[in-house]
Amino acid sequence: MHPDLDTATIHDIATALRRARHVAVLTGAGVSAESGVPTFRDAQTGLWAKFRPEDLATPEAFARNPPMVWQWYAERREAVARVAPNPGHHALAKLQVRFETFTLITQNVDGLHAKAGNRNVIELHGNILKTKCFECNAPQSPAADHAIQPPPCSCGKSVCRPDVVWFGEALPAKAIDAAQRAARSCDVFFSIGTSTQVYPAAELPFTAKQRGALVVEINPDATPFTPHADHVIRAPSGVALPRLIAALEG
Numbered sequence: 001m002h003p004d005l006d007t008a009t010i011h012d013i014a015t016a017l018r019r020a021r022h023v024a025v026l027t028g029a030g031v032s033a034e035s036g037v038p039t040f041r042d043a044q045t046g047l048w049a050k051f052r053p054e055d056l057a058t059p060e061a062f063a064r065n066p067p068m069v070w071q072w073y074a075e076r077r078e079a080v081a082r083v084a085p086n087p088g089h090h091a092l093a094k095l096q097v098r099f100e101t102f103t104l105i106t107q108n109v110d111g112l113h114a115k116a117g118n119r120n121v122i123e124l125h126g127n128i129l130k131t132k133c134f135e136c137n138a139p140q141s142p143a144a145d146h147a148i149q150p151p152p153c154s155c156g157k158s159v160c161r162p163d164v165v166w167f168g169e170a171l172p173a174k175a176i177d178a179a180q181r182a183a184r185s186c187d188v189f190f191s192i193g194t195s196t197q198v199y200p201a202a203e204l205p206f207t208a209k210q211r212g213a214l215v216v217e218i219n220p221d222a223t224p225f226t227p228h229a230d231h232v233i234r235a236p237s238g239v240a241l242p243r244l245i246a247a248l249e250g
């Protein structure tokens with residue numbers, strides 16, 4: 001067993017889940033790390049350890065140098081298309097059928113939760129496999145993906161960009177509204193594989209806690225939310241979540 005997997009904690013969470021009717025889960029890059037998708041803020045391996053977000057993940061960066069930003073995303077898109085969901089994703093897909101409502105909210109843009117079988121995933125930061133117009137926001141054909149230059153939009157005013165949410169941009173209104181509703185009304189809330197540093201997503205576990213939910217954090221490292229969590233599992237999600245499913249089924 002993983003050294004940080006405390007059986008009593010797993011048992012307590014499983015007991016709470018047996019009583020729960022409404023469950024909400026917020027995931028971040030750590031959940032996809034075991035599939036081989038790099039996180040953002042992990043030292044050495046995180047994307048922001050090698051690249052500056054202000055050069056690549058803002059609308060201003062794209063406006064300054066569209067081909068550079070487009071190519072960086074094209075490489076990441078191709079890498080994401082090659083990877084598969086890991087045991088953490090599969091465990092979350094198993095969890096969704098057990099409750100009256102189960103809301104999976106992700107900051108990840110890789111589409112791996114849907115690939116694992118989760119339905120109605122709320123994608124707060126968009127999806128790297130999709131493109132849209134930089135000006136009119138109309139969805140664009142994925143056939144444009146392999147171009148070195150961002151292809152023009154049919155509106156004639158601008159070019160394609162990845163359909164992700166950059167710093168300084170508003171999150172899709174329906175997505176953040178649904179996520180906030182779930183955080184306000186759930187019995188149990190999980191915050192998994194996120195550094196809880198990027199807002200407004202980072203507010204969600206705090207909202208759930210204030211509204212009386214039992215809040216569980218799964219992360220090998222501490223985050224700003226850790227002192228507020230009811231339970232903390234200090235282990236990779238691909239280890240902790242299957243163990244939790246086994247405890248629920250046992």
Ligand code: BJW
Nearest residue numbers: 028029030039040041107167168193194195198199236237
């Ligand atoms: C494991 C593991 C394993 C490793 N198992 N765990 C309030 C206060 C201060 C600032 C702000 C604020 N409100 C807004 C802001 C500004 C800004 C912000 O939050 N800045 C902070 C960084 C200070 N927010 C925004 O700009 C947002 N927009 C906005 O607020 O708009 C307002 C507006 C309204 C109306 C009109 C206009 C504007 C937008 C945020 C967009 C974030 N975009 C990115 C890039 C997406 C595209 C791409 O992929 O390139 O989203 S940034 C990046 O961070 C990405 C992620 O989704 C996001 C969160 O990161 P995440 O998932 O937490 O990953 P990491 O790497 O940080 O953490 C990984 C964790 O996993 C670690 O803890 C590890 O320990 C753990 N881990 N292995 C489990 N195996």
